[in-house]
Amino acid sequence: MNITELQQIDAAHHLHPFTNQADINRKGTRVISHAEGAYIFEANGHKLLDGMSGLWCCNLGYTQPRINQAIAAQLEELPYYNTFFQCTHPRAAELAKAISDRAPEHLNRVFFTNSGSEANDSVIRLIHRYWDGKGHPQRKAIIARQNAYHGSTIGGASLGGMGFMHEQFETLGNIHHIAQPYWYGANTELSPEEFGLYTARELEKKIQELGEDKVAAFIAEPIQGAGGVIIPPDSYWPEIQRICDRYGILLVVDEVIFGFGRTGHWFASQFYNISPDFIIFAKGVTNGFQPLGGVMVSDRVSDVLLSHSNDLAHGFTYSGHPVACAAALTTLEILSEGYIDKVRTELTQAMEDYWLALADHPLVGEARCKGLVGALELVKDKSSRERFAGNGRAGTVCRDSSLQSGLVMRATGDTMIIAPPFILDRSHVKDLTERAWQALDLAQAQLR
Numbered sequence: 001m002n003i004t005e006l007q008q009i010d011a012a013h014h015l016h017p018f019t020n021q022a023d024i025n026r027k028g029t030r031v032i033s034h035a036e037g038a039y040i041f042e043a044n045g046h047k048l049l050d051g052m053s054g055l056w057c058c059n060l061g062y063t064q065p066r067i068n069q070a071i072a073a074q075l076e077e078l079p080y081y082n083t084f085f086q087c088t089h090p091r092a093a094e095l096a097k098a099i100s101d102r103a104p105e106h107l108n109r110v111f112f113t114n115s116g117s118e119a120n121d122s123v124i125r126l127i128h129r130y131w132d133g134k135g136h137p138q139r140k141a142i143i144a145r146q147n148a149y150h151g152s153t154i155g156g157a158s159l160g161g162m163g164f165m166h167e168q169f170e171t172l173g174n175i176h177h178i179a180q181p182y183w184y185g186a187n188t189e190l191s192p193e194e195f196g197l198y199t200a201r202e203l204e205k206k207i208q209e210l211g212e213d214k215v216a217a218f219i220a221e222p223i224q225g226a227g228g229v230i231i232p233p234d235s236y237w238p239e240i241q242r243i244c245d246r247y248g249i250l251l252v253v254d255e256v257i258f259g260f261g262r263t264g265h266w267f268a269s270q271f272y273n274i275s276p277d278f279i280i281f282a283k284g285v286t287n288g289f290q291p292l293g294g295v296m297v298s299d300r301v302s303d304v305l306l307s308h309s310n311d312l313a314h315g316f317t318y319s320g321h322p323v324a325c326a327a328a329l330t331t332l333e334i335l336s337e338g339y340i341d342k343v344r345t346e347l348t349q350a351m352e353d354y355w356l357a358l359a360d361h362p363l364v365g366e367a368r369c370k371g372l373v374g375a376l377e378l379v380k381d382k383s384s385r386e387r388f389a390g391n392g393r394a395g396t397v398c399r400d401s402s403l404q405s406g407l408v409m410r411a412t413g414d415t416m417i418i419a420p421p422f423i424l425d426r427s428h429v430k431d432l433t434e435r436a437w438q439a440l441d442l443a444q445a446q447l448r
Contacts, residue, residue, distance in 0.1 A: 035062035051418040057288030074326035091325035102266040112320035116256035116282035117151025133304040149226035178202040181232035196233030217250035222268035225257040228415040229375035250277040260284040263371035264344025292324035350429035376416040401442035407435035
């Protein structure tokens with residue numbers, strides 16, 4: 001089929017996620033035909049450097065024959081079996097151990113799901129079961145952050161703090177939100193370190209407001225991803241850990257984006273020296289080649305879960321799917337071959353050398369990065385941080401300009417974000433930032 005025919009079929013039959021369907025049908029869907037390494041290709045032949053690793057997941061790029069071979073071999077050996085009813089299979093058991101071996105040492109059990117959204121739904125159930133087992137069934141309140149993203153199921157979207165999502169359904173009533181550690185967006189007179197402490201202590205205020213005997217857990221991304229790559233000040237996470245420890249509430253770290261190497265450590269919890277009770281993972285665990293997610297469970301929580309005399313009434317048909325687990329095992333093997341060290345050293349330095357220099361562009365109020373993620377704040381006036389009119393129009397213009405420049409950048413409001421694959425080298429990062437500068441120039445011409 002030609003591009004027009006594919007667009008017509010897509011418009012007639014395909015409902016897209018997070019998309020204005022009428023708008024995309026009017027414009028015509030962008031058809032991605034194939035990919036190679038760190039590049040994707042549109043059906044019209046346009047080549048794009050993928051600065052978002054797919055959807056934060058293809059961390060090893062699109063060309064990994066060993067993962068393909070592992071998937072094919074598993075389809076021949078055992079294409080499917082479930083992990084219900086006292087059954088397992090080799091790949092699920094092996095993967096649970098492989099993930100535990102790479103995680104903080106107190107996290108030694110894994111509950112498998114198919115996505116990060118399902119994993120966040122599952123953690124709500126596991127939190128409640130923990131407190132039931134502890135004899136505190138009244139501890140049901142979960143505290144999360146504004147502008148956080150924890151998936152798009154009812155539970156995941158309720159945990160998330162994005163208002164435009166909450167307008168479209170009725171959220172769960174036991175979830176409460178506090179401010180995010182977004183120093184630049186707050187435009188405050190506090191220093192970053194003072195602001196980090198201030199926003200962290202919002203958690204303590206909310207616990208006291210709800211009643212500490214009612215609060216079950218706090219959930220947060222180590223760095224907010226879809227919210228705009230919000231990197232917390234260095235003072236933030238130590239204070240959050242102190243508060244969770246003081247009040248005895250469970251700490252859930254959503255590492256769907258940052259697990260498996262994006263900060264230069266296997267998990268961002270290790271990077272920030274956090275001691276979570278649960279780690280949520282997905283995306284990069286299979287390099288995006290198969291759907292797989294899960295919840296890592298700490299020993300203190302596992303001990304309580306194992307003490308229950310009745311079954312855990314929760315699970316999914318494809319929990320621990322053998323083909324997905326085979327893809328994940330090979331992905332972890334490849335990541336172990338120097339890629340995470342490369343992110344921590346070469347690529348982190350390249351981002352600091354090249355990406356942060358984009359702050360000199362007239363359109364950029366702040367450039368920030370951590371490990372292999374980055375963000376640009378688009379502003380009309382640098383000194384006042386005044387935004388452009390139009391509620392995200394600048395970001396939309398810059399996103400479209402970046403595609404013209406051969407680069408996939410994502411717009412979150414008027415914040416541009418990237419999360420490129422680990423297979424890049426310094427020259428690729430330099431090329432990426434040069435394309436980003438070109439996109440900024442094109443966007444500036446349209447906006448001004």
